Amino acid sequence: MACLDDKVAHGLAMGTLDAETSAAARQHIDTCDSCRDLVAAVATEAAPAPEAIGRYQIESVLGSGAMGVVYEAKDPQLERRVAIKLLRGDAHRDRLLREARAAAQISHPNVIAVFDAGIADGEVFMAMELIRGRTLRQWLADKERTWREIASVCVKAGRGLAAIHRAGLVHRDVKPDNILVADDGRIVVTDLGLVRAEAGGSPIDGNAPIDLTQTGALLGTPAYAAPEQLDGPRDIDARSDQFGYCISVYEALAGARPFDGATLSGLRESIDRGPATLARADVPARIKTALARGLAADPAKRWASMDDLVDELDDVLAPKRRTAWLAVGAAALAVASGVALYAVARSRVPGPSCNLGASTIAADWNPDVRASLGNAFAASKVTYAKSSWDAAAKLLDDYASQWARAYDEACAATNVRKMQSAATLELRNQCLERRRVELRALLDVLRAPDATQVDQVSNAIGSLTPPSACGDSELLAAT
Template identity: 40%
Template structure:
């Protein structure tokens, strides 16, 4: 052992040297009477993964009965410390979260859920972000006898005793992205109990408009924070979208442009161009302009409430146990039962090429969709005046949906594929 790198509630990390391979490494040693199985599981979980945005594990062993893990030595600082030094520019926030999302996508493909995504577990290096500490990772679909994690970043379904899923990691990453862009958490809770209750019951405060944060990225962030895990985008989608936003920010290009799917309705030649553009992977998320803009409202109304530093910054001492139940159950929607319209309020325009999206309209807004390998994918969506985008499940999936809201009135556009052609069902209901 050479230098002490850090201490936590369950372990101590030292800088050391691998005398066999002649390289510097980090050695994580179990502290005191902490759970020996947890550090062994961490080694096994992390060792099964190989990705540039995940810390690599080299070895596991025991010395005089004390377990230790030999890991990649990361030259950098935690994102938590980076935040303490001052605001993070939007383009840097996009890049860092894109890299973490890419690492999470690799873990999810391997069937692992991290369960403790937070700034203290993200290392910022000269070569990119690295997600560390798989100490409480679990197989996707596993149940939880007790909820482990840092309260400010625990998804609502985990608090309510749901199964471990990749969507829970996406939720935590959405909290991280929100905090990087807004400087505060998305909820006003100032105590652990308050934060936990907010996760389950309180809609996140809308991300405030600010220079350098395009509307599509704000919409993506809010989609990650959806209460229903089915309405959150997958980690790979988040990674790709944020990576494109970061690249465009560096090049000085706008992220949100006039939707090219509109041009596909004009002429066949433009439809072919739109198809090529979509297949290039440059399709943007669309979010309406502000209340006075041409497209209607933003995702919600009030500015975010201030949060005390004790609730918005997690401790580096490691994860804590969160109560698996709360005093009140999840809020249920009220009002009249959903009523499905017989057909969309406007028939879809014919597709002019195999890749060109089809446009569907409703009282709440417009959505464009296409079919790929029998799965529906939303390529663009826009709220009508006085409506706002509530949730989006863009796909590709058996059913891709977007929900628009005006007060307590909700309008859903659900798109499926039949014979390679998008079909929609428009539903109006009360919140």
């Protein structure tokens, strides 16, 4: 289909096109940024921003499309800025409420945080954290990226998906447009609207275009859907997300998707034939092999979990060999306007058992520290201090688990799998020690929180350097 004219763009934005034209237009804007922007602009002009949605005071439009609009808003009760997602029409009400309920269960730096949801003036809205940045697709289009840059971003997105799976949920619509690259460098998985599926479903027309998205039929965007999703909404699990994730990573690296087909049946046949070879020469063979496994038509042949897949990708990012390592001396770390200063200590290498991560991080984050900080938040007298701390404590639990896993993985890579040198292990452990220094500094600040710190604690935790960065060769080399 050629680029959209004003009439078609308006019809798509307002939902007035016939099914065939709408399907072709949606397929086109999936790969055409200018037409996607045109539809968003038309939708915004056709639906002026309200002054308020519920208690939230609308300030500007962040984005818009055929299904709804996202506003920047102020929450006068909690005195913070949020993003408000408003979905047009009753037909999608269940989907948005499902998204809000599912997202609210997850606390992870790489998953967008949801604060509130409800119905205002007959339309469903969801209040979530405001993130300044771009989609992965836009980030890739900004300039040419190295395979390491792309893989590093995708690994973080994969960690977010793994957190969603640990909550017992399935995203069902993993694609570059649902991964955000924040201006501060944080990577966030968003748009959890299809995490819950109704049992059963209707048969899917094999001649339908590949952009079909419908509750009860196909859940997700077909170009990124696993074959079991194309066959119907039965037997969908975390491995289906893994398939969409691998398509997204493949596309980010190669500039094209691994499967083609103008219809669902054509796409399904392409999947059965297997993915096209990732032709980019500088991408390591190990990454290509990992993605090919995640793109297997048979779910049983994919990775057992997102954690396993992401650990494999992350391990490739770590340097295989380092003839010399840079000694790390005393490093100054200022947190909260320079109130904390710590010396970075050299970390000891654990024994071959490689199970000391949990006990090591427990020296900094444990039930006693949790209780003490909870009392400090309560003493702040901020009305929402308890809910703020409860959310923060979950984030800290997850951060500590990530740290322990990274620590044990670093040990195993040298002492069990024999895949990295002792010098590289030392570098990774020093990097992980710096992560502990950051964590301790933040925890010290939180021992006497003011109202601003109570409000922003989750954002502060989200800004901590993730332990997974200690497997990033570029960061290690810059140490």
